[in-house]
Amino acid sequence: MREVLVGLGSCGLAAGGLKVYQKFAELLGSGSDAVLKKTGCIGMCYAEVLVEVRDEKNGSTVYGNVSPDKVARIVESHVRNGQAVTEWIVDTNGSTSKQQRIVLRNCGVIDPDSLDEYLARDGYQGLEKALTRMTPEQVISTIADSGLRGRGGAGFPTGTKWRLAAGSKDSHKYVICNADEGDPGAFMDRSLLESDPHSILEGMAIAAYAIGADHGYIYVRAEYPEAVKRLKHAIAQATARGFLGSNILGWGFNLQINLKEGAGAFVCGEETALIASIEGKRGMPRVRPPFPVESGLWGHPTCINNVETLANIAWIILHGADAFKERGTEGSKGTKVFALAGKIKRGGLVEVPMGMALKEVIYDIGGGTLNGSPFKAVQMGGPSGGCIPASLGDTPVDYEQITATGAIMGSGGMVVMDETTCMVDVARFFLSFTQNESCGKCTFCRIGTKRMLEILERICSGKGKQEDIALLSELGEQIKSSSLCGLGQSAPNPVLTTLRYFLDEYTAHIVDKKCPAKACLPLVEFFIVAERCSGCGLCLASCAAGAISGEKKKPHRIDMSKCVKCAKCITVCNVGAIEKR
Amino acid sequence: MIQENQSSRVAPAAFERMLWRHRGESGMLIPLLQAAQDSYGYVPASAIEQISGVTGIPTAEIYGVITFYKQFRLKPLGRHIIRLCKGTACHVVGAEMIGQVIADELKVAPDETTEDGLFTYMVVACLGCCSLAPAMMVDDQTYGRLTPQTIRKVIRQYRRDAEKTKGVAAAKA
Numbered sequence: 001m002r003e004v005l006v007g008l009g010s011c012g013l014a015a016g017g018l019k020v021y022q023k024f025a026e027l028l029g030s031g032s033d034a035v036l037k038k039t040g041c042i043g044m045c046y047a048e049v050l051v052e053v054r055d056e057k058n059g060s061t062v063y064g065n066v067s068p069d070k071v072a073r074i075v076e077s078h079v080r081n082g083q084a085v086t087e088w089i090v091d092t093n094g095s096t097s098k099q100q101r102i103v104l105r106n107c108g109v110i111d112p113d114s115l116d117e118y119l120a121r122d123g124y125q126g127l128e129k130a131l132t133r134m135t136p137e138q139v140i141s142t143i144a145d146s147g148l149r150g151r152g153g154a155g156f157p158t159g160t161k162w163r164l165a166a167g168s169k170d171s172h173k174y175v176i177c178n179a180d181e182g183d184p185g186a187f188m189d190r191s192l193l194e195s196d197p198h199s200i201l202e203g204m205a206i207a208a209y210a211i212g213a214d215h216g217y218i219y220v221r222a223e224y225p226e227a228v229k230r231l232k233h234a235i236a237q238a239t240a241r242g243f244l245g246s247n248i249l250g251w252g253f254n255l256q257i258n259l260k261e262g263a264g265a266f267v268c269g270e271e272t273a274l275i276a277s278i279e280g281k282r283g284m285p286r287v288r289p290p291f292p293v294e295s296g297l298w299g300h301p302t303c304i305n306n307v308e309t310l311a312n313i314a315w316i317i318l319h320g321a322d323a324f325k326e327r328g329t330e331g332s333k334g335t336k337v338f339a340l341a342g343k344i345k346r347g348g349l350v351e352v353p354m355g356m357a358l359k360e361v362i363y364d365i366g367g368g369t370l371n372g373s374p375f376k377a378v379q380m381g382g383p384s385g386g387c388i389p390a391s392l393g394d395t396p397v398d399y400e401q402i403t404a405t406g407a408i409m410g411s412g413g414m415v416v417m418d419e420t421t422c423m424v425d426v427a428r429f430f431l432s433f434t435q436n437e438s439c440g441k442c443t444f445c446r447i448g449t450k451r452m453l454e455i456l457e458r459i460c461s462g463k464g465k466q467e468d469i470a471l472l473s474e475l476g477e478q479i480k481s482s483s484l485c486g487l488g489q490s491a492p493n494p495v496l497t498t499l500r501y502f503l504d505e506y507t508a509h510i511v512d513k514k515c516p517a518k519a520c521l522p523l524v525e526f527f528i529v530a531e532r533c534s535g536c537g538l539c540l541a542s543c544a545a546g547a548i549s550g551e552k553k554k555p556h557r558i559d560m561s562k563c564v565k566c567a568k569c570i571t572v573c574n575v576g577a578i579e580k581r
Numbered sequence: 582m583i584q585e586n587q588s589s590r591v592a593p594a595a596f597e598r599m600l601w602r603h604r605g606e607s608g609m610l611i612p613l614l615q616a617a618q619d620s621y622g623y624v625p626a627s628a629i630e631q632i633s634g635v636t637g638i639p640t641a642e643i644y645g646v647i648t649f650y651k652q653f654r655l656k657p658l659g660r661h662i663i664r665l666c667k668g669t670a671c672h673v674v675g676a677e678m679i680g681q682v683i684a685d686e687l688k689v690a691p692d693e694t695t696e697d698g699l700f701t702y703m704v705v706a707c708l709g710c711c712s713l714a715p716a717m718m719v720d721d722q723t724y725g726r727l728t729p730q731t732i733r734k735v736i737r738q739y740r741r742d743a744e745k746t747k748g749v750a751a752a753k754a
């Protein structure tokens with residue numbers, strides 16, 4: 001039977017996936033040519049809207065950049081006559097990819113709203129196996145033996161965490177799924193929740209059985225309405241069919257799962273702040289110990305795991321620890337999902353075995369940079385991470401080795417940068433983010449980040465001083481050692497890593513008053529390329545400083561002595577005649 | 582949840598029902614504030630008084646929670662909410678300049694509402710559509726791969742639509 005699947009994750013929806021779906025529905029009608037289905041994120045977000053056609057002859061064919069006007073040809077040629085439309089294909093049978101899918105096993109394959117489709121792909125069999133054939137201790141041993149480490153950033157061994165939680169004597173315990181996904185440039189958890197919500201619920205249920213919890217919370221970020229919708233639906237379905245609720249699968253095990261929506265605070269991704277937020281308070285971190293596994297939500301033992309960590313669980317239980325351990329390095333087992341973005345040709349969601357070299361991810365899977373130039377750096381770990389330079393492109397995806405570069409594995413954001421990205425500006429960008437998100441509890445985090453930001457702003461506007469560099473490192477080290485939670489402890493990382501690998505760019509800003517990437521506007525000059533200028537006068541009219549002159553229909557000029565570098569002229573020019581130098 | 586959207590607003594009665602239904606439950610303050618914002622588009626002082634009266638949580642503490650989280654607003658919003666992403670992926674492909682264009686076009690700074698009440702302009706960190714950067718949302722609709730030209734086009738389209746509905750309303754009257 002032929003099938004047509006339209007990717008309707010957030011990216012797909014944003015790119016107009018619903019219109020494409022409707023067009024297919026209209027053209028396929030109720031005829032028996034093919035079954036039309038909705039699915040989640042297919043992963044190649046750069047080419048949204050994505051449509052997959054499955055048939056006996058061609059296997060799986062993925063079309064990219066599908067718009068409603070392309071639908072008729074796909075239906076006529078491929079669906080009705082088995083003739084693939086080759087020029088629109090972005091992937092056949094997963095051939096262009098070195099990926100391995102454990103976490104994303106169902107993403108873009110099943111309809112996230114259909115429990116039956118999840119069940120058809122071994123859904124809830126991990127839970128059934130755990131309940132019927134394993135003791136809680138055996139479940140914990142299997143997870144510990146698999147070597148799975150937390151995917152939320154810190155990489156704490158999941159089995160160890162569960163054992164600690166199981167060891168608490170309290171009769172009331174909680175499991176929490178951390179779906180706050182704060183890294184601004186990462187979307188793995190969102191895609192997972194939207195594309196395969198049941199796998200997260202199943203992972204939570206297995207965790208709850210292992211540690212003896214009867215209540216669970218999923219803390220979802222405020223900006224993820226689609227994920228919330230699908231999770232609610234999945235919880236209702238799973239409860240109705242006896243996979244959640246009371247006396248699960250008839251084994252006397254109870255688990256109720258509730259959804260809590262965040263309200264927009266990055267620090268609430270930190271586990272103790274997250275707990276405070278669920279309790280209805282300001283989301284401020286507190287001193288650990290006690291750790292949540294001893295005293296967490298409302299004082300009860302609480303096991304917090306990240307979305308991706310939980311998505312691994314059912315697979316490990318079902319296939320065994322050895323199958324999981326086969327992949328990866330000595331200290332990092334299994335696979336890791338990354339959200340590839342920035343100046344990359346094929347951005348999207350990828351899952352690779354641990355141990356793959358960064359440059360392999362960027363070039364072989366991501367297709368290299370947008371304009372084909374070599375990549376300059378890759379940012380990992382978001383505001384807590386750092387920029388790894390291209391010269392360290394052989395670094396494998398491995399917790400310890402990434403940490404050795406000064407960055408962190410983080411939750412999986414990978415933002416690729418090329419020669420048009422200014423590393424000083426990137427450091428400034430992250431500092432302004434963390435400065436803004438600091439909850440204000442620790443003095444160094446609150447005021448130290450502010451001072452660092454001021455210095456970086458000074459450097460970016462050409463007013464930096466030579467001694468600023470030493471000052472930045474010193475402040476950075478102090479903030480790291482004097483902050484209570486991971487936010488402050490890691491906030492200086494983007495600055496410290498760029499100082500370490502891109503000191504020449506700092507020097508260029510401070511000494512030569514130049515921005516090599518031409519990104520810091522106060523340090524660049526604007527000019528009009530005469531050959532391209534049509535003399536339309538739009539820039540002249542937009543220039544509040546009166547720096548632009550020229551006659552209609554003749555090339556215009558910018559007088560740099562009057563220019564205030566607001567860049568307005570660039571935004572109004574329709575022919576791209578204004579450039580920076 | 583994206584709550585400021587007009588169409589998704591629930592009647593104030595829903596907020597009040599929720600207030601009474603969950604009386605005495607711990608951890609309900611944030612969901613209650615979210616419901617209030619759903620109902621009114623912002624958290625009005627009257628709602629804060631009501632919550633305090635029913636739950637016994639002091640108003641000072643409620644204000645503490647409201648101001649801690651970026652989601653909550655103490656002022657009414659414009660008819661359309663523009664959320665420009667300034668996350669990492671959007672930043673490296675020029676979100677700063679896009680922000681400038683929006684501010685110029687609307688003549689407001691982030692977190693402000695235009696004089697005609699048509700738009701509130703907000704800056705957020707990552708909409709989760711990083712592959713389509715630079716990105717923004719207007720209400721529930723996402724726009725990706727933005728350029729100064731497309732931004733102006735989108736905003737002007739919303740303005741024209743507003744004019745049209747105003748015209749229709751005037752004709753009816």
Ligand SMILES: Cc1cc2nc3c(=O)[nH]c(=O)nc-3n(C[C@H](O)[C@H](O)[C@H](O)COP(=O)(O)O)c2cc1C
Nearest residue numbers: 150151152178181182269270271305306309486487
């Ligand atoms: C400032 C800060 C933000 C964090 N944000 C997240 C987040 O968005 N998602 C997440 O899973 N973990 C986040 N964490 C890590 C959590 O505190 C916690 O370690 C994690 O949820 C544990 O799950 P895991 O062991 O499965 O990784 C954050 C930590 C800090 C310090």
Ligand code: FES
Nearest residue numbers: 666668671708711
């Ligand atoms: S960084 Fe803009 S959508 Fe993620």
